[in-house]
Amino acid sequence: AxxxxxxxxxxxxxxxxxxxxxxxxxxxxxxxxxxxxxxxxxxxxxxxxxxxxxxxxxxxxDEWTTANGMLSQTLKLRRAQLNKRYEKLIAAIYP
Known part of the structure; x- marks a missing residue:
């Protein structure tokens, strides 16, 4: 997480x-x-x-906002953008 x-x-x-x-x-x-x-x-x-x-x-x-594209206008997580932004971190957590 x-x-x-x-x-x-x-x-x-x-x-x-x-x-x-x-x-x-x-x-x-x-x-x-x-x-x-x-x-x-x-x-x-x-x-x-x-x-x-x-x-x-x-x-x-960090912040997840609509302005930086991490949240949609309805404040839902934009998983594709989050996965892209944290790709290396996720790979380090779950090798």
């Missing part, structure tokens, strides 16, 4: 834990943030069927 975290919440969490980071991209790559997100995913996965569960994920500092 490609996850776009709530940047404000992640920054607040990092500040609370006195984490040092250069930018959001750097922060999203830290082991501590990834472990916290992983724990939350595991908690949510318990209420999901096996085929619905997130097994692998990456955090990205």
């Amino acid at each position: 490609i996850i776009i975290p709530n940047s404000t919440q992640v920054q607040d969490l990092a500040a609370h834990r006195k984490m040092v980071f250069q930018d959001l991209e750097n922060l999203y790559q830290t082991r501590e943030i990834n472990e916290l997100i992983h724990k939350e995913i595991e908690r949510i996965n318990k209420s999901l069927a096996p085929h619905e569960q997130i097994k692998f994920f990456r955090l990205v500092n």
Whole structure:
């Protein structure tokens, strides 16, 4: 799964834990943030069927909007554009 975290919440969490980071991209790559997100995913996965569960994920500092073509005018994911944009990342997650 490609996850776009709530940047404000992640920054607040990092500040609370006195984490040092250069930018959001750097922060999203830290082991501590990834472990916290992983724990939350595991908690949510318990209420999901096996085929619905997130097994692998990456955090990205991005926005999906109608302006950048990642969402349709009705706010649906434009999967072809997302697959093209994240082709290498998806290949790294699911080799």
